[in-house]
Amino acid sequence: MSFTSLSLKGVTRRFGGKDALTDLSLTIDHGEFIALLGPSGCGKSTALNCLAGLLPLSGGSIWQDDRRLDTLPPERRGFGMVFQSYALFPHLTVRNNIAFGLRMRRVPRAEVRRRTDEAIRLVRLEEHAGKLPGQLSGGQQQRVAIARAVVLEPSLVLMDEPLSNLDAKLRLEMRTEIRRLHQSLGLTTVYVTHDQEEALSLADRLVVLRAGRVEQIGTPAELHDTPATAHVADFMGYRNLLPMKVSAPGTVEGSGLSLPTKSTLPAGSDVMVAVRPEDLVVAPGGVPVTVEVVEYQGREVAVEARTLAGVPVHLRTADRPAPGDQVTVAADPDRVLVFPA
Numbered sequence: 657m658s659f660t661s662l663s664l665k666g667v668t669r670r671f672g673g674k675d676a677l678t679d680l681s682l683t684i685d686h687g688e689f690i691a692l693l694g695p696s697g698c699g700k701s702t703a704l705n706c707l708a709g710l711l712p713l714s715g716g717s718i719w720q721d722d723r724r725l726d727t728l729p730p731e732r733r734g735f736g737m738v739f740q741s742y743a744l745f746p747h748l749t750v751r752n753n754i755a756f757g758l759r760m761r762r763v764p765r766a767e768v769r770r771r772t773d774e775a776i777r778l779v780r781l782e783e784h785a786g787k788l789p790g791q792l793s794g795g796q797q798q799r800v801a802i803a804r805a806v807v808l809e810p811s812l813v814l815m816d817e818p819l820s821n822l823d824a825k826l827r828l829e830m831r832t833e834i835r836r837l838h839q840s841l842g843l844t845t846v847y848v849t850h851d852q853e854e855a856l857s858l859a860d861r862l863v864v865l866r867a868g869r870v871e872q873i874g875t876p877a878e879l880h881d882t883p884a885t886a887h888v889a890d891f892m893g894y895r896n897l898l899p900m901k902v903s904a905p906g907t908v909e910g911s912g913l914s915l916p917t918k919s920t921l922p923a924g925s926d927v928m929v930a931v932r933p934e935d936l937v938v939a940p941g942g943v944p945v946t947v948e949v950v951e952y953q954g955r956e957v958a959v960e961a962r963t964l965a966g967v968p969v970h971l972r973t974a975d976r977p978a979p980g981d982q983v984t985v986a987a988d989p990d991r992v993l994v995f996p997a
């Protein structure tokens with residue numbers, strides 16, 4: 657069933673009096689790729705399972721346009737699911753695993769054949785259609801699981817950490833595959849991951865969760881450039897997260913650093929300052945730090961240094977400093993983000 661938008665309104669789920677998910681509100685447009693991102697235990701699977709109908713809600717509601725969904729059993733929502741464990745039938749061939757759901761729905765035999773062939777082709781398993789899951793690699797099994805979900809032409813595809821059992825290289829390949837399928841089939845996808853890079857590369861919008869609550873919803877660029885909290889900044893690769901104090905309007909000091917900022921918090925405020933390694937640059941007249949570890953990263957090196965207060969900081973530079981060198985660092989005030997502590 658097609659739809660224009662799918663809305664979660666104040667979705668809450670408790671386990672034994674403890675909130676696993678609190679007040680999640682989100683509207684997903686048809687065709688969007690949404691990632692739910694956050695550390696283990698933050699409520700991602702709970703949110704996905706509430707959406708799928710595998711978990712009843714403790715509060716709130718879910719709507720597909722003006723049709724209420726959260727009171728419907730999973731099979732009546734028309735969603736496809738792909739889990740971390742592939743959950744394939746071991747005794748059925750690839751083809752029969754993919755065809756299974758269509759047969760359950762009593763789709764005519766010729767159409768089962770046509771749609772199954774199409775799905776096998778989409779996930780590039782033509783040469784393996786007659787094999788059993790046990791004869792396939794992890795990545796191929798995951799493709800079967802994806803084909804099995806998309807062959808039903810679901811209005812929404814839900815994926816819970818589908819790549820976390822694969823090795824790094826395969827994870828990258830399958831990531832591209834998933835994005836390609838999403839686009840070519842015009843799917844709407846909700847994808848759960850704890851991997852920020854995966855979420856940023858796949859999603860049109862990310863929902864960052866922490867302890868069951870939404871910290872921020874936004875496009876990759878919005879989260880990257882203007883994280884709403886120090887926690888989101890941490891997830892977005894702001895490796896320098898330092899407790900400091902606003903010493904004067906437009907200046908933060910502490911942890912052995914003094915940096916300019918556009919923040920308008922009043923002098924005396926205790927703050928958490930976030931700066932990405934690439935925005936902490938080696939510059940004359942900056943704050944002195946001592947280089948400790950230099951890691952080769954192609955055109956640049958990643959440097960771990962220590963401030964005079966003994967606090968580790970991370971920076972990147974095209975120079976080639978050596979451990980023990982003293983360099984001075986500075987940052988553009990636009991890129992020094994300040995959060996109330």
Ligand code: ADP
Nearest residue numbers: 671675676694695696697698699700701702703
């Ligand atoms: P994530 O998928 O982000 O790792 P989950 O949604 O699985 O997190 O879990 C969120 C919180 O809810 C955790 O504290 C977890 O222990 C708790 N939780 C999840 N499922 C259950 C359950 N069936 N019974 C009790 N507590 C649960």
Ligand code: MG
Nearest residue numbers: 700701702816
């Ligand atoms: Mg989970």
